[in-house]
Amino acid sequence: MYSAFKTVHSYWAYLALAILIIASINALIGMSTKKDFGQRDLRISLFGLIFSHIQLLIGLILYFVSPWFAQWSALGMGGVMKDAQTRLYLVEHPFTNIIAIVLITMGWSMHKRQTEEGKKFSRIGIFYNLGLLLILSRIPWDAWL
Numbered sequence: 001m002y003s004a005f006k007t008v009h010s011y012w013a014y015l016a017l018a019i020l021i022i023a024s025i026n027a028l029i030g031m032s033t034k035k036d037f038g039q040r041d042l043r044i045s046l047f048g049l050i051f052s053h054i055q056l057l058i059g060l061i062l063y064f065v066s067p068w069f070a071q072w073s074a075l076g077m078g079g080v081m082k083d084a085q086t087r088l089y090l091v092e093h094p095f096t097n098i099i100a101i102v103l104i105t106m107g108w109s110m111h112k113r114q115t116e117e118g119k120k121f122s123r124i125g126i127f128y129n130l131g132l133l134l135i136l137s138r139i140p141w142d143a144w145l
């Protein structure tokens, strides 16, 4: 159960990050070229939203089945926070990513309420890029790559 979720979370991360990077860059290009927000832009942004939500769901399950979770009772709150690795896996990575996905979701819903084409790109552009930066800042790179 644990290793299946860990494997899926590891591989889905490539897809989720690739699509988020494409959607974020696409929105920045849209913002700077002032073109219309078309079907293709809608689809790319929607895929970014869906793939990151799936990653969040897999991550939430993984959190409770991972051996890292037992460190809460073994070390207590103080012990988890004192050790950089347990802090990364149990606090920083999950919470930063939840905030990042909330930002991405806000960008998506704000873009839907805009009537001006440029504002659609800017809502996606600002919120997806912020979310992406937060996600990239707290990936356990040495365990993953």
Ligand code: HEM
Residues within 6 Å of the ligand: 006, 009, 010, 013, 016, 017, 052, 055, 056, 059, 060, 062, 063, 066, 067, 068, 089, 093, 094, 095, 097, 098, 135, 139, 140, 143, 144
């Ligand atoms: C878009 C968001 C996310 C991305 C891109 C992401 C990516 C990753 C990556 C690349 C790893 C390392 C996997 C490996 O060692 O092979 C990882 C580990 C982990 N992630 Fe995420 N993650 C995300 C969101 C979350 C969330 C929201 C949670 C929990 C609420 C979570 C919980 C975990 C846990 C517990 C591990 C450690 C698994 C272990 O080694 O036992 N992740 N994540």
